[in-house]
Amino acid sequence: MKGVWNKVLKIDLSSKKAEIVPVNDDVYKKYNMGLGIATYFLYKETDGKIDPLGPDNVVVFSPGLFVGTGIPTGSKSAMTFKSPLTGGFGRAIVGAYLGVEMRKSGVDAIIIKGKSDNLVTLKIDNENVEFIDAEEYRGMDSVLTQEKLREKYGKAYRTCAIGRAGENLSKISGVDFEERQAARAGGGAVFGSKNLKAVIMKGDKKIEFSDEEKLKELNKKWVNIIKEHPATKADMDYGSGEFYDWMNRERGTFPSRNWQWGYFQSVYDNLKEGEKSHIDPYYWSPKYTVRHHPCPTCTKPCGRIIEVKEGKYAGTKVDGIEYEVLYSLGGVLEIDDVEAVAMMNEICDREGFDAISAGVTIAWAMEAYEKDLLDKDKMEGIELTFGNADAAIEVLKKMAKREGYIGELLADGTKAAAEKLGKNSDQFAINIKGLELPAYDVRGIKGMALALAVSVRGACHLTAGVYGIELGGSWWKYKGIDRLSSDWKGFEVKSAEDLATTYDIFGLCKFSRHMYFLEGIPELNNAITGGEMIDADVMTIGERVYNLQKMFNIREGIDRKYDTLPYRVTHNPIPKGVSKGAYVSEEELQHMLDEYYMARGWSKDSTPTGIKLASLDLLDVVDENLAAGI
Amino acid sequence: MKIRVYGILRQYIDNRESVERDISEPIKINELLRDVGVPEKYVFVVEKNGKAIPKDSLVGNEDEISLIPFISGG
Numbered sequence: 001m002k003g004v005w006n007k008v009l010k011i012d013l014s015s016k017k018a019e020i021v022p023v024n025d026d027v028y029k030k031y032n033m034g035l036g037i038a039t040y041f042l043y044k045e046t047d048g049k050i051d052p053l054g055p056d057n058v059v060v061f062s063p064g065l066f067v068g069t070g071i072p073t074g075s076k077s078a079m080t081f082k083s084p085l086t087g088g089f090g091r092a093i094v095g096a097y098l099g100v101e102m103r104k105s106g107v108d109a110i111i112i113k114g115k116s117d118n119l120v121t122l123k124i125d126n127e128n129v130e131f132i133d134a135e136e137y138r139g140m141d142s143v144l145t146q147e148k149l150r151e152k153y154g155k156a157y158r159t160c161a162i163g164r165a166g167e168n169l170s171k172i173s174g175v176d177f178e179e180r181q182a183a184r185a186g187g188g189a190v191f192g193s194k195n196l197k198a199v200i201m202k203g204d205k206k207i208e209f210s211d212e213e214k215l216k217e218l219n220k221k222w223v224n225i226i227k228e229h230p231a232t233k234a235d236m237d238y239g240s241g242e243f244y245d246w247m248n249r250e251r252g253t254f255p256s257r258n259w260q261w262g263y264f265q266s267v268y269d270n271l272k273e274g275e276k277s278h279i280d281p282y283y284w285s286p287k288y289t290v291r292h293h294p295c296p297t298c299t300k301p302c303g304r305i306i307e308v309k310e311g312k313y314a315g316t317k318v319d320g321i322e323y324e325v326l327y328s329l330g331g332v333l334e335i336d337d338v339e340a341v342a343m344m345n346e347i348c349d350r351e352g353f354d355a356i357s358a359g360v361t362i363a364w365a366m367e368a369y370e371k372d373l374l375d376k377d378k379m380e381g382i383e384l385t386f387g388n389a390d391a392a393i394e395v396l397k398k399m400a401k402r403e404g405y406i407g408e409l410l411a412d413g414t415k416a417a418a419e420k421l422g423k424n425s426d427q428f429a430i431n432i433k434g435l436e437l438p439a440y441d442v443r444g445i446k447g448m449a450l451a452l453a454v455s456v457r458g459a460c461h462l463t464a465g466v467y468g469i470e471l472g473g474s475w476w477k478y479k480g481i482d483r484l485s486s487d488w489k490g491f492e493v494k495s496a497e498d499l500a501t502t503y504d505i506f507g508l509c510k511f512s513r514h515m516y517f518l519e520g521i522p523e524l525n526n527a528i529t530g531g532e533m534i535d536a537d538v539m540t541i542g543e544r545v546y547n548l549q550k551m552f553n554i555r556e557g558i559d560r561k562y563d564t565l566p567y568r569v570t571h572n573p574i575p576k577g578v579s580k581g582a583y584v585s586e587e588e589l590q591h592m593l594d595e596y597y598m599a600r601g602w603s604k605d606s607t608p609t610g611i612k613l614a615s616l617d618l619l620d621v622v623d624e625n626l627a628a629g630i
Numbered sequence: 631m632k633i634r635v636y637g638i639l640r641q642y643i644d645n646r647e648s649v650e651r652d653i654s655e656p657i658k659i660n661e662l663l664r665d666v667g668v669p670e671k672y673v674f675v676v677e678k679n680g681k682a683i684p685k686d687s688l689v690g691n692e693d694e695i696s697l698i699p700f701i702s703g704g
């Protein structure tokens with residue numbers, strides 16, 4: 001097959017050995033690249049019930065098929081591992097330049113297992129691996145570490161590294177790829193547990209595509225389609241948070257104050273005509289943006305570098321602020337100060353935290369503090385009340401070091417913190433399967449509630465990404481969707497998951513799914529590989545890979561019992577605003593789950609049936625005994 | 631009639647939040663979109679008085695119309 005190398009690189013950190021393993025075409029036909037083969041190899045290379053922070057856990061990294069081909073927004077690589085946060089399938093998708101180097105290196109994925117006895121950097125030149133001592137970078141932040149590595153080994157290397165949070169095995173830590181984060185589900189701790197500080201890579205081979213001319217022509221076509229699309233200008237001017245104001249005013253589904261509110265009440269209730277919330281990108285983006293910061297081959301960059309030049313947060317410079325962070329380090333903490341949010345964003349990136357999980361964890365602590373559940377004598381004078389940005393900043397720094405009572409309590413996210421604290425504090429711990437919820441108040445977006453409940457990696461907004469369909473009511477082939485109804489959501493979420501999975505397989509950015517939809521994918525695949533993919537195959541490959549991820553969880557015993565919603569979503573209706581009164585009752589959740597498992601062809605306890613696995617040709621990988629009967 | 635325009639579609643109406651039109655008899659949404667200058671292919675939902683309606687529906691002078699793009703989100 002063209003467009004792939006038919007090889008992967010296996011690296012054992014315990015023995016400090018690396019080997020090239022050939023991969024035959026059938027594997028690519030079934031799983032393609034990116035999240036597809038990263039799921040396949042993770043499943044194959046691990047057994048169930050391994051310790052996610054032990055040497056048997058595996059990290060797989062693979063660029064999507066479109067990475068390195070010039071296809072606009074074909075920029076994403078996938079990293080998979082067993083998640084120390086959820087105990088299940090761990091996945092992070094990232095716009096990594098390192099992925100582009102891998103496409104030129106001679107291998108389609110790297111598979112890292114074992115544990116080094118010293119802190120190391122992996123230096124990979126094409127297919128050759130060196131294990132370099134990284135002791136000098138211990139405790140150094142992730143961004144600076146990568147700068148130093150490039151200074152030392154040359155700018156041609158593209159990099160990733162963990163910060164202190166990962167070194168200290170925080171279960172909410174991620175891996176930084178040149179200020180793009182593979183943030184969610186605790187991949188940073190997996191790196192840390194392996195004593196792996198950084199990976200640097202360069203490749204200088206040219207991968208062969210089946211039809212170079214056709215590919216060039218298609219690239220030109222898509223560059224033009226993207227250029228004229230109104231989302232391009234909006235994303236470039238305001239970033240992913242462009243619709244922040246709409247979420248608050250028109251839908252009332254921007255969760256704030258640890259989900260006590262469905263919109264940022266204390267700000268919006270006091271705005272005068274013409275005023276804007278200070279975390280609204282329409283307010284801050286023109287003031288603070290220094291330049292765009294695109295992922296590889298993105299022609300519609302939502303990423304931007306912003307800089308705070310004056311005031312007490314002066315010196316802050318960060319890639320952001322993404323929509324999710326406006327919530328996790330803004331609304332949910334009741335902080336409307338964009339400069340403080342920017343500073344926390346930078347701390348998260350440098351220390352190596354998942355900014356969603358870290359912020360939501362602090363929000364939990366603020367509520368616990370205000371309810372007098374925390375041991376105030378051990379707070380070292382920090383008044384962790386809602387809206388207190390300086391207290392949040394101090395706590396964030398302590399979390400990275402696991403310092404003091406509060407740093408240690410919060411370092412592993414809301415689930416671990418609520419378990420340690422007790423006192424019914426799990427009733428306001430905003431997580432599913434351990435992963436903190438993203439910036440959509442799913443009490444008023446019921447299909448999205450289902451999507452978060454069933455996602456294999458916990459409360460992930462991108463596994464199905466149905467928020468756009470739900471909040472708008474119509475998209476692509478979806479019509480007449482009522483966000484407050486719990487009917488037909490199973491079918492909606494199932495198909496959206498399959499489609500979203502293919503985006504992570506091909507490496508297309510999901511912020512361009514309203515441009516490529518499904519129909520844009522096959523001809524690009526065919527120009528690269530020489531295959532004969534048609535539209536229907538796209539959904540099948542997504543479904544196959546999604547079922548394999550689900551089987552990973554089933555192997556771990558993660559079934560229907562874990563497909564839940566936070567107590568606050570099922571018991572505390574949104575108090576005010578456009579979605580006032582909305583919540584998801586336990587009955588509605590069970591109804592949506594039944595419908596979803598049926599749409600998936602799974603049993604009532606959420607196990608894929610043997611016939612489903614056979615029809616997806618998965619029984620050569622998956623143990624048939626794990627499948628359900630009909 | 632008032633036509634409220636959201637998000638990324640505002641760039642077609644000079645970044646305003648809404649535009650007004652006076653029509654003497656009911657017209658189809660797609661004609662209205664052409665008149666206002668918002669390309670139909672980027673409008674995912676049209677709401678009439680808060681309820682979603684098909685793009686070939688008729689609307690009258692007393693209706694309030696909302697034009698909503700796809701929310702690509704974050």
Ligand code: SF4
Nearest residue numbers: 295298301302303509
């Ligand atoms: S739209 Fe944003 S996230 Fe997507 S590829 Fe471009 S810069 Fe990256």
